[in-house]
Amino acid sequence: xxxxxxxxxxxxxLAAIIAGLTALAAPAASQPVPIEDIARLxxxxxxxxxxxxxxxxALVGPATGDDQDRSVIAAWDLxxxxxxxxxxxxxxxxSEFMFLRALKDGKVLTYVREPFTGSLRGCSEGKxxxxxxxxxxxxxxxxxxxxxxxxxxLESTGGKGTSKSTETCLRLEAxxxxxxxxxxxxxxxxxxxxxxxxxxxxxxxxxxxxGRSEMLFQNTSTREAGYIDPSDGxxxxxxxxxxxxxxxxxxxxxxxxxxxxLERQEELEVDLVKRQELDIIHWDEENGRYFVLTNKFSDKxxxxxxxxxxxxxxxxxxxxxxDFDASGVVTSQAPSRFGRILGFTYDAxxxxxxxxxxxxxxxxxxxxxxFENEHVSPIYISxxxxxxxxxxxxxxxxxxxxxxxxxxxxxxxGSERPWIDTASIGDSKLTYYEARDGRTLPAILTPRAGxxxxxxxxxxxxxxxxxxxxRDYGGWDSSGWVPFLTSRGFSVIQPQFRGSTGWGLDLxxxxxxxxxxxxxDDNEDAAAWLADEGYxxxxxxxxxxxxxxxxxxxxxxxxxxxxxxxxxxxAGYAESAKINNGLDRSRFGRMxxxxxxxxxxxxxxxxxxxxxxxxFHGDRDVRVPNEYGKAFYDAVKKHTRAKYxxxxxxxxxxxxxxDQQRASLGAIESFLASECGLDSSR
Numbered sequence: 178x179x180x181x182x183x184x185x186x187x188x189x190x191l192a193a194i195i196a197g198l199t200a201l202a203a204p205a206a207s208q209p210v211p212i213e214d215i216a217r218l219x220x221x222x223x224x225x226x227x228x229x230x231x232x233x234x235a236l237v238g239p240a241t242g243d244d245q246d247r248s249v250i251a252a253w254d255l256x257x258x259x260x261x262x263x264x265x266x267x268x269x270x271x272s273e274f275m276f277l278r279a280l281k282d283g284k285v286l287t288y289v290r291e292p293f294t295g296s297l298r299g300c301s302e303g304k305x306x307x308x309x310x311x312x313x314x315x316x317x318x319x320x321x322x323x324x325x326x327x328x329x330x331l332e333s334t335g336g337k338g339t340s341k342s343t344e345t346c347l348r349l350e351a352x353x354x355x356x357x358x359x360x361x362x363x364x365x366x367x368x369x370x371x372x373x374x375x376x377x378x379x380x381x382x383x384x385x386x387x388g389r390s391e392m393l394f395q396n397t398s399t400r401e402a403g404y405i406d407p408s409d410g411x412x413x414x415x416x417x418x419x420x421x422x423x424x425x426x427x428x429x430x431x432x433x434x435x436x437x438x439l440e441r442q443e444e445l446e447v448d449l450v451k452r453q454e455l456d457i458i459h460w461d462e463e464n465g466r467y468f469v470l471t472n473k474f475s476d477k478x479x480x481x482x483x484x485x486x487x488x489x490x491x492x493x494x495x496x497x498x499x500d501f502d503a504s505g506v507v508t509s510q511a512p513s514r515f516g517r518i519l520g521f522t523y524d525a526x527x528x529x530x531x532x533x534x535x536x537x538x539x540x541x542x543x544x545x546x547x548f549e550n551e552h553v554s555p556i557y558i559s560x561x562x563x564x565x566x567x568x569x570x571x572x573x574x575x576x577x578x579x580x581x582x583x584x585x586x587x588x589x590x591g592s593e594r595p596w597i598d599t600a601s602i603g604d605s606k607l608t609y610y611e612a613r614d615g616r617t618l619p620a621i622l623t624p625r626a627g628x629x630x631x632x633x634x635x636x637x638x639x640x641x642x643x644x645x646x647x648r649d650y651g652g653w654d655s656s657g658w659v660p661f662l663t664s665r666g667f668s669v670i671q672p673q674f675r676g677s678t679g680w681g682l683d684l685x686x687x688x689x690x691x692x693x694x695x696x697x698d699d700n701e702d703a704a705a706w707l708a709d710e711g712y713x714x715x716x717x718x719x720x721x722x723x724x725x726x727x728x729x730x731x732x733x734x735x736x737x738x739x740x741x742x743x744x745x746x747x748a749g750y751a752e753s754a755k756i757n758n759g760l761d762r763s764r765f766g767r768m769x770x771x772x773x774x775x776x777x778x779x780x781x782x783x784x785x786x787x788x789x790x791x792x793f794h795g796d797r798d799v800r801v802p803n804e805y806g807k808a809f810y811d812a813v814k815k816h817t818r819a820k821y822x823x824x825x826x827x828x829x830x831x832x833x834x835x836d837q838q839r840a841s842l843g844a845i846e847s848f849l850a851s852e853c854g855l856d857s858s859r
Contacts, residue, residue, distance in 0.1 A: 210601050210664040212846065214594065215657040216838035218248055221591040224578045225279040226557035226566050228360040228510065231255055232321060233566065233590075234277045234285045235578075237264070246834045247273050250287060252321040255564070255580070258588065265323035275314070275832060280358055280366055283321045284385045290314045292797065292826060293345060300346035302799040311799045312828050313345055318385065329383055329390070330354075332372050356380055357407045360510045367393065367410045382410050400430070404457040404467075407508075408515060414457040414467070415439055418449060425449040431457065431467060433485040444488045447473050452685060454478070459506050459518070468495065468506055476681040478502040480521060496521040496531070502679055504528060509537070511560035524679050526607035526621060526651035527552045540565065544581065550574075550604075552652050566590075570653040572605035572623055573660070593653075601626050603663030605651045610672075610706035612699050616687070619680055620703060621649050621671040624712060626663050636855050637668040637713035639703050639741070643724030645692055645774070648679035655831060658721070661842055667719075667855075668712040674699035674729075686773075692725075692753065693732045693777025700729055704740050716742065717855055721845070723747035724801060724829065727792075728755075728779070731809055734790045734817070735782040743789040743853035745845055748801045748829055751780035751809040755801070780809055786817040789852040793844055795827025795837070818852055820844075 218238040226233050233255050236248040251262040267274050267289060275288040293313040297303025303311060317326040354369040370381045370390070380402050382391040394402040394412045403414035415430045429445035432438065447453035452472075458480070459468035467483045469490070474481075479497035481490045496503055507520040507530060520532040520541075532538030540562055545553045551569040556578075558565050563583050570576040575594035581587050605623040612618055625635060640658065642649045649671040654660060662669050673680055674696045676688020688696050700720060707713035720741045722730045727749020734744045753776040790813060794806035803823060810821040822844045827837040849855045 208598065208601055208664075209666075210597060210660055212661070212839055212842045214596050215661055215842060216835045218246070218835060219575075219593040220595060221578065222248070222576070222593050223277045224556060224566070224568065224590070225277050225285070226255065227279040227283065227285075228281045228358050230557055230559050230564055232279060232283050232285075234279050235591075236274055236277060237262075239266070246836060250274050250277065250285075250323060252283075252285070252323070255566075258580075258590075263321055263323065273834075278355060280318070280355070280385060281360070281362075282364065282385060284318055285320070286316065286318050286355055287326075288314050288316055295345065297346060297349070301349035303346075303349070309799060310797045311349075312797060313349060327388070329388065330368060330370055332370055332379075356402075357405050357410060359407060359410055361408055361512060361515060362410075365410070367405055380405070380412065400428075403429070404460060406435070406460055406462075407510075411435065412439075413460050427453075427455060429455065429457070431485045434465065435462060440485070442485065442488055444490070445469070445483070447471065452682060459508065461518075462516075466491075470503060470505065472502075472682045476683050478504070480506065496523075498523045501525045502681065507532075509534070509558075511558065513560055524648075524650075526605070528650070536562065540584070572651055572653065573599045573602035573626075575599075575653050597660070601664040602660040603628065603668070605659070607651065610703060612675075612695075612702045614695070614698075616675065618675070618684075618699055618702075619673040621651050621673075622712075623659050623663050623669045623671075625666050625668045628668065628712070632711075634708065634711055634714040634717075635668065636666055636717045637670070637704070637707045637719070638662050639700050639707075639718065639720045640669050640671045641674060641700050641720070641722045641726040641729040642671060642677070643722070643726050644678070645674075645676045645688065645696070645725040646678045646685070647725075648673055648677045656723075657838060657842065661845075662721075665846075665849075668707065670703050670707055670712075672699055672703040689773040690775045692728070692774070693779055696776070697729060697732050697736070700733065701740050715740065719743055719745065719849065719853060719855065721745040721747075722749070724749065727801075727806070728776075730790070731792075731813075732777060732779040734786050734788055734813060735779045737785045737787075739788050741788055742855065743791075743848070745791045745793075745848065746806065746809070747793050747841070748795065748798055748803075748806065749792070749809065750801055750805040751812075752778045752805075754778075755805055780812050783809075783813045783816050786813050789818040789820075789848075791820050791822070791844065791848040791852070793822040793824060793841055795824045795829065795833075797826050798829040800829040820848060820852065 220238045222236045224235045233253045235251055237251045239249050249264045249266050251264045253262045254260050272289050272291040275290055278286045290312045294310045297309045299305040303309040316330045317328055319326045357367040359365050364384050364386050365382050368381055368383045369378050371378050378396045380394040382393055400415050400417035402412045403416050406413050413432050417428050419426050419428045426446045427449050430439040430441045447455045455471040457467050458470050469481045469483045472478045479494035480503050482495050483490050501523045504522045504524050509517040509519055519534040519537045520530040522530050532541055548569045551571045554568045556566040565581040568576050568578050575597055577592040578590040603623040603626050605621050608620050608622045609617050659669050676696050678685050704718045708715040718741055720730050720733045727746040730744040730746035731749050731751045733739055733741050792806045792810045794803035796803050810819055813819050824837050824840045
């Protein structure tokens with residue numbers, strides 16, 4: 178039922194509120210952040226603003242006495258924040274709001290999930306035979322009254338001949354993407370809709386008021402829509418794979434001009450087996466050229482101009498960073514400057530923006546200077562620059578949301594976790610270390626809270642990421658692991674081992690067939706670097722990972738002469754075949770990825786295990802089923818001290834409920850103190 182929550186805000190001059198926030202963030206003494214403070218629902222999250230700037234939506238923590246494990250959806254009038262928001266709780270006992278994206282005219286997209294147990298017959302990540310315990314997500318659109326929720330992302334079958342398992346499968350496969358909010362249109366957006374008969378998706382122009390839909394592009398197994406002009410919804414590019422000559426190429430079609438037919442242009446092809454990537458990210462109608470993000474010509478991704486008539490790239494990149502991958506462009510959504518390039522983004526320790534527009538750049542640089550120790554992300558900028566909604570965060574500061582009015586009055590909207598003592602958490606930075614074979618590897622280093630150069634070495638955690646084709650970022654860790662550990666006296670290093678993506682093509686390819694081998698050496702070398710640099714006592718280093726990181730922790734457990742005191746493996750797998758599970762279902766998967774993602778079957782080496790290991794797993798994990806973790810535990814417990822914790826209803830990926838967070842963090846804290854002999858209370 179809609180209700181009210183207390184919404185605290187204040188309006189002060191920019192300098193005054195920054196000074197006040199700085200003073201509040203520096204208490205005299207620090208203590209370990211309680212598990213409850215990490216596990217509880219954020220006070221506010223998923224903040225999003227409609228294209229007209231009139232309405233803000235967010236997920237908020239429920240009021241005291243209500244269901245504390247499920248967020249409430251809320252809507253505010255941004256023109257008058259003194260009004261209480263309209264709120265609504267999820268229906269039923271098990272459904273949960275997960276995410277919001279504001280659209281226009283008071284409409285918002287939301288994801289709602291609910292538990293499901295039943296036959297999926299191989300649909301999505303479900304089992305081929307038997308029952309699967311998972312979560313089903315519904316993608317819905319509603320308005321500020323929250324009285325009616327529509328589901329336009331599934332093409333109706335008329336209810337004929339559709340089994341319940343098929344309907345569940347459709348919801349698992351229908352991701353509910355909004356391809357474009359079409360900011361210049363009053364009513365329409367572009368969505369992806371799944372066909373219930375073919376399971377192919379199509380791009381549809383959808384009217385938010387009437388429900389009317391118009392087909393824009395039918396995706397097939399060989400060609401899918403790419404870039405859409407956000408000014409009018411025209412599909413300007415498409416892409417698909419081809420292997421007629423025995424290799425796998427990404428074929429790309431583009432329109433040489435607005436209104437023309439899509440033309441295949443070989444100049445835009447890249448070799449998928451070599452892991453080359455290419456994305457059309459912007460169309461500049463004034464100059465008749467595309468902006469293309471690719472690693473076709475360099476180790477790091479760069480942005481080139483491309484003339485579709487002459488079929489030529491610009492001689493030099495329009496934007497490139499010698500040290501980091503370019504990641505995209507920021508364009509204006511304001512009507513008077515729609516489509517203008519405001520900045521270029523690249524991925525360092527966080528995603529950063531090089532602002533090139535003098536007006537917006539000057540505004541954002543002023544805000545960034547005021548929050549110089551935090552990462553600033555714009556959420557909404559009005560046409561006249563008199564209303565700017567943005568977020569700030571750092572590794573020790575949970576996200577906060579602000580509105581800057583009239584370029585001088587800063588209004589604090591809310592903080593995700595205002596109860597967190599930020600002085601109790603370490604501050605992260607990007608660093609580099611050398612592996613044993615001489616390769617230089619990036620890493621995110623977060624020293625223990627209060628650490629100063631010259632302090633005595635102490636406890637430390639090597640925290641490899643999942644994937645393995647993934648990477649870590651600095652900023653606030655939404656899993657809670659980094660603030661949990663650094664507030665308990667552990668320095669944390671997140672090695673970007675070979676095989677990590679987002680740090681250039683060379684590092685990505687260097688991981689091929691090296692998981693459990695050289696990629697595992699990289700984790701051990703991170704531990705050695707921590708000791709050499711004085712952060713860690715070599716006898717007090719732990720390895721902790723989740724998903725592929727769980728595999729890495731299992732690998733560390735089964736290596737002779739492990740440099741780690743103990744290991745913590747969350748949602749891991751111990752056989753290399755599990756890394757590329759599902760890739761063998763297609764010829765392309767086998768050819769392009771299967772060998773690249775191969776590695777050591779660490780379960781075969783359990784007789785080498787000497788260090789204690791904690792294995793924890795969610796029992797609704799379909800990506801890495803809990804049988805994988807249980808199999809490793811059953812094998813390794815015969816050779817070393819081992820503990821297995823099954824967490825009820827926990828899926829593989831975030832968000833996790835407060836109960837699930839309490840269970841996993843509690844198990845980790847207990848294990849560190851008892852089995853590892855490392856007191857986590859500082």
